[in-house]
Amino acid sequence: MIIEKVLESKQGKIKQYPVNANRASELGHECLRYLVLNRTRWQEKTLHDVRLQMIFDMGRMVEDLVSQDLREAGFALIEQQRAFSWAKYQITGTIDCKIALDGQVYPVEIKSSAPHAFASINSAEDMRRHKYHYMRKYPAQLTLYLLMDNKDKGLFLFKNKATGELKEIWMDLDYEFGESLIKKAEAINKHVTEGTLPEPIEYNEDICGDCGYAHICMPNRIGKEVEISDNTELLELVMRYNTLKPGAKEFEEVDKRINELVKGREKILVGDWFIEGKWYDRTVYEIPDEVKQQYKTVTPCWRKNIMKV
Ligand code: SF4
Incomplete structure (x- = not known):
C-alpha cells in the first residue's frame, strides 16, 4: 500500500x-x-x-x-x-x-x-x-x-x-x-x-527505442510498401529475439533463423513488430595492408532492424 x-x-x-x-x-x-x-x-x-x-x-x-x-x-x-x-x-x-x-x-x-x-x-x-x-x-x-x-x-x-x-x-x-x-x-x-519535417535517422534502438515520438515517426517510416506477414514461426522468433540477451547461445540461433526468413525483404509487419532491412556494401580487404587498395572487393550484405510498433 x-x-x-x-x-x-x-x-x-x-x-x-x-x-x-x-x-x-x-x-x-x-x-x-x-x-x-x-x-x-x-x-x-x-x-x-x-x-x-x-x-x-x-x-x-x-x-x-x-x-x-x-x-x-x-x-x-x-x-x-x-x-x-x-x-x-x-x-x-x-x-x-x-x-x-x-x-x-x-x-x-x-x-x-x-x-x-x-x-x-x-x-x-x-x-x-x-x-x-x-x-x-x-x-x-x-x-x-x-x-x-x-x-x-x-x-x-x-x-x-x-x-x-x-x-x-x-x-x-x-x-x-x-x-x-x-x-x-x-x-x-x-x-x-x-512547417517541414526532416527525414528520420536510420533506426537505432538506443535512440529510437526510447523516443517519445516513435508512434508518430514509425508509421511514416513503415510507409505503404510494407509486407504483412502471417508467418507464425517468424512472429515467435521475433518475440523470443526481444527477450533474449545478445551473446546468449539461443540468441545467435534465433538471430540466424530470422535472418534466413527475412533476408532480401525490405519491410515486413509481423504481429506488432516491424522488420526493416536493406542491402549495404561491406568492403573486405583480403590482402596485406600495403597493397589492399588494389584488391578491394565489395560484397552485398543484408542488415535488419526489428522494432515494436
Ligand atoms: S523514432 Fe524518434 S529518434 Fe527515431 S527517427 Fe523517429 S523521431 Fe528520430
Whole structure:
C-alpha cells in the first residue's frame, strides 16, 4: 500500500510542458526529426513512466546533495538554477550552478550516474563517444552554456549513485562543436517556421527505442510498401529475439533463423513488430595492408532492424 501510494504521487508529477525553444539539454540529440517534433508536436510526446520519474527525482536530489557538499567544503556557488535564453537561435537552458575558483567563475553541470556509467567516463571526449545516447548529449549542453555565458571552460561533476563518489571533469569550449550546435538550432528553427519535417535517422534502438515520438515517426517510416506477414514461426522468433540477451547461445540461433526468413525483404509487419532491412556494401580487404587498395572487393550484405510498433 505504501509503495503504491508513492508511485501514485510520482505518477501525478508526470506532465508534458509546452516547448517553445530549443533546449540546451536536448540539442545534442542526434535526430533532427526528433528535435523538430519536440518543437512542433510536443503535446503528442509519449509521457515517460514512473520508473523514469523516480530516476529524474533522484537526479535532482543528488544535485542538491552535491551543491551542499561543495558549500560545506568552502566553495562559493553562485547563480544556482539560472535560466539562459539565446533569442537569436531560440535556445534556452538552466545551468545547475557556477563555481568561483581562483578569481574565475565556471559553469557547472551536476550529473548523477549509475556505477558502470560513472566508471566509463574520464573526459568530455568519453562522453561524446559514449555508447549511451543520453551521455552523448551532455557535452552539447555544457558547450551551449559556455557560449551563452561567454566562458571558455566549464565543469562536470558526476556523482556515483551507488557509492556517493564524485568525479570532476573539466571541458574546454570547442568552438567548432559549438558552431555545429548553433547550425542545428538554425535548421530546427527553419523547419519550425516552414512547417517541414526532416527525414528520420536510420533506426537505432538506443535512440529510437526510447523516443517519445516513435508512434508518430514509425508509421511514416513503415510507409505503404510494407509486407504483412502471417508467418507464425517468424512472429515467435521475433518475440523470443526481444527477450533474449545478445551473446546468449539461443540468441545467435534465433538471430540466424530470422535472418534466413527475412533476408532480401525490405519491410515486413509481423504481429506488432516491424522488420526493416536493406542491402549495404561491406568492403573486405583480403590482402596485406600495403597493397589492399588494389584488391578491394565489395560484397552485398543484408542488415535488419526489428522494432515494436
Ligand atoms: S523514432 Fe527515431 S527517427 Fe523517429 S523521431 Fe524518434 S529518434 Fe528520430
